[in-house]
Amino acid sequence: AVSRDAMMYWLQQLQLKRWQHRDPAEEPVQACGLTGLGGEHVSSHGHEYTIDFARSLNSVHNLCRHRSQDLSRSVFCSEQSTALSSSGSPVLMSEDAVAPTAPATTPGPLADPGRESPWEEPSLTVQRSGSPVPMTAEVQQVSLDKELSLLQQKVLSPAEEAKAEKCLPAAEEWDKSPGDQSDSSMQELQEQLVLRDARIVQLEEHVQLMMEKNQAKQEVILRLSEQVAECLADPGRKLTSTMGARTFRQLQEEVEQLKDDIEAYKIQNKFLNSEIYQLTKLWRNSSEQEKSLMKKCALLEAKCCQMEGRYLGVLKQLQENGSLGVQQKDLVNRLIQDELQEDMVDTIKLHPNSEYDEYGFKLIQDYDVEDMKLLAKIHALEIRSHNLLEQEAGDKQRLSRWAQYVGKRPLGELVPSPELKALLRGGVPRQYRASMWRCVVRARTQSLRERHPERYRELCGKGQASQHPAARQILLDLHRTLTSNQHFSSPSSPTLEQLHRILLAFSWQNPSIGYCQGLNRLAAIALLVLQNEEDAFWCLVAIVETIMPKDYYSKSLTASQADQRVLKELVAEKLPRLAVHFEEYGVDVSLITFNWFLVVFVEDLASKILLCVWDAFLYEGTKVLFRYALALFKYKEEDILKIHDKVEIYQYLRFFTRTISDCRKLTNIAFVHMNPFPMKLLRNRRAYHLERLEAELHELERIQEEFASESAESKDKDLSASLSDEEEDL
Known part of the structure; x- marks a missing residue:
């Protein structure tokens, strides 16, 4: 061949021709030698032992037959005379091998004349005295046996040969044993043979199918090879395909x-x-x-x-x-x-x-x-x-501190600590404020929420089913809530509807208070930050029932009045010049600060400062209100001292808190300049003023009762006097 491609092409052609000219009717001659087990004894005593002993090894050779068939089916096998030994290895015939003539009726141990072979093998000839003599099947078998025995004797050691000679008498005795034993073994062998024959048939069908597929692939390869060769030979030749007639070039x-x-x-x-x-x-x-x-x-x-x-x-x-x-x-x-x-x-x-x-x-x-x-x-x-x-400057330092704190522990697992207290006093960044408030509120209302997990939904359903006595007042105050805020400025705002449901639910939650003016602003701030109705409701519950003192929002507002008296004392202690100035002009700061405490500075501070106050208030409680109230007066102390008119002082106190813009300065005044500020002192003063207020209220009630009884007696006397005058006139 001129090239490797041409060589492969002609080898494929040769393969196809061999498959086309094979004769499936011929059966290859299969010989089984007596190698390894008494080969010398058989050659010395004649072929009668060969036939008897071959029957005893028929089962072993049947096992090797299928493998030898598969190996002999190669289309590229040589045409020289070969045979397969019992181990399946090919052995070339020797020219000097001469075997005695065996009876024509004795078949080979593995011969199966009823099965067709898918290949053909040329007949073997023996060269004797220079003239070729045709060999029968028995002669071929004996010659193959002798050749295989010679090859295996070269490999086997003397010990193995001695062992093989010992096994020969046992095999002869087994062959001469009673017929029952041989019949049973023959039946088992026949059953195995039937199963193997069925398996062979299946494998042959599979092989035939694979051969057909292979042949189809070879035909496609040949056709494409021819087209490629034609294109290489004539680049201008047109190709007919689905793309149309186009040349290879x-x-x-x-x-x-x-x-x-x-x-x-x-x-x-x-x-x-x-x-x-x-x-x-x-x-x-x-x-x-x-x-x-x-x-x-x-x-x-x-x-x-x-x-x-x-x-x-x-x-x-x-x-x-x-x-x-x-x-x-x-x-x-x-x-x-x-x-x-x-x-x-x-x-x-x-x-x-x-x-x-x-x-x-x-x-x-x-x-x-x-x-x-x-x-x-x-x-x-x-x-x-x-x-x-x-x-433009931003507050990157505060944000980084909070990110570092939150990275150490989840927000849902906050533990009271000095670090958390300092962070909350500095203000919570907007990214963490809602989560922080939610955690603090949950910690303050945990026991109540565990007992009533569906409390808010139940109260909302109750509010829809029946009308609360405070529903009218709630509806009136609803449209007065944070009118300058975008979310509450429109009467049809959905935020107003949410606020309405929250206030109605709280009126059923706490019947002793019901509703008090100022609760609408507290709930509005909670709703703006938490962005959830139920969370805002529980925030309102936490402020009114756990953070603020009892009776802070009751009808008498006793606790609120006590806090105002405590604040006056603190102003006199912390800001003596301002206290003297107020006393000089007869200014009662409780008229201004009462609303600060009642609504927690809502609508009295800029939004940024207000939310910082709430961050600390939700965590620390009412002490924060006193700190920031004093800080506000301290922040504008010099400006207030310059005003020397009572009316102007009141006007200035009404709006000055909304002009404060430096949150950091105000926080520093509240938590640094106002120290020391012990909570124990605050509780003691609050308790003292509560007792005095309750005593004053009881005295006031007694005076009112006396006045009512006196007014009733005076009315009776006036009525009797008028009747006597009428009688005299008559």
Whole structure:
């Protein structure tokens, strides 16, 4: 062959031809030698022992027959004369091997004339005296036996040969044993033979099927090989296929074009990737520049607010100065009016939604005090500048501390500790506030919730079934709740409906209180933060029933009044100058602070400071209210001391808390400057004032009863006197 492909092609052709010319009717001659077991004894005593002993080994050779058949079926086998030994190994016939003539009626031990063989094997000839003599089946068998015995004798050791000679008499005795033993063994062998024959038939069918499949595959391979050879020989030849009549050369050209297109697309892809990378880099640079410009703009706007606030402060001082002339006073008043008429919201807006925070509260409150508009705008500008600076700077340090604390333990497994107390006093970041509040509320109401896990649903169902006496008052206060908040500003807001259900459920939960004005604001804050009706309900329960003292929201408000008296004493101790100032002008701070304590500073502080107060209040309790109340007075102590009019002091106290913007400064005053602040002292003073209030209430009730009885007696006397006068007239 000129090449390897041509060689494979002609070998496949030869294989097909051999399968086509095989004769399945012929049976290959299978010989079984007496190798290994007395071969020399058989050759010395003649062929009669061969026949008898071969019958005894028929079962062993039957086991080897199937394997020898499979090995002899190869289409690439040589045409030389070969035979299979009892172990299945091929043995070449020797030319000098001469065997005695055996009777024609004696078949080989493994011969099966009733089964057809799927292959043919050429007849064997023996060369004697230089002339070829045809060999019969018996002669072939004896020659094969002798040849196999010679080969195995070379391999076997003398000890194995001695053992084989000892086994021969036992085999002869077994052959001459009674017929019963041989009959039973023959039956077992016949049964095994039947089973093996069935198995052979199945395997032959499978082999035939595989041969047909192989032949079909070979035909396809040959056909494709011929087409490839034709295409290589004549590239211009047309091919008939489903794609149409196209030449092999055209197909090759299309393949080359497609390869060129692929390379072009790869180059284009690399170019586009580089462009995308450059554009991404430019976009990142522009984003960083935009952030820096926004930060600069925020700083400039904050400085502008600060400068405007200082300018208004100077105008206020000039307005209060009595040494100015008439024209100068008119000029100052005109400048003040011009500033007040300008809308502060028209300043540069860095963020479209910066007017409200994440909970819907206004960042800059509206003030309705006519006489304090100038001061209100000064404080509003201060809040604006502080919010801008804090918004750009952020509070990364606090967020990192909370992330580190939460990473150590899940929020659902919080344990009271000084570390947690310090973190809560500094305020909870928005990302963790809802989870934190939920855990604290669950810890305070755990026993009640375990006894009544479906309590809120039951109370809601009860509220729908029957009307509570406080339902009318709840409905009236519902639309007065946090009117400046986005979530409660609309009458059709779904948040209002949730708040209505919470308040009705609480009125059934605590019948002794039912409903008290101020509970709507507490529930509203809980709903805004927790974003869940049931959680907000349990937060309200925790505040009223576990955090606040008993009778804090009762009809008499006894505990609330006691806390106001305690606060007055603390103001006299912690802020003596301010206490003297209030006493000098007859200012009763409880008129202002009573509402602070009752609603926990809701609508009295900026939203950010308010939520920080609630973070510590839910964990520590009412002591936080006293700390922050004193801190608020301390924060604005100098400004309050400058006011020397009772009415102006009350007006200033009504709104000054909403002008405070520095939460960190206020927290530092509350938890550092107000120390020491022992809870034991607070409890003792609260108990003392509660006793005095209860005694005063009892005395008041006694006076009221006496007055009622006296008024009733006076009415009887007046009635009797009028009757006597009428009788005299008659």
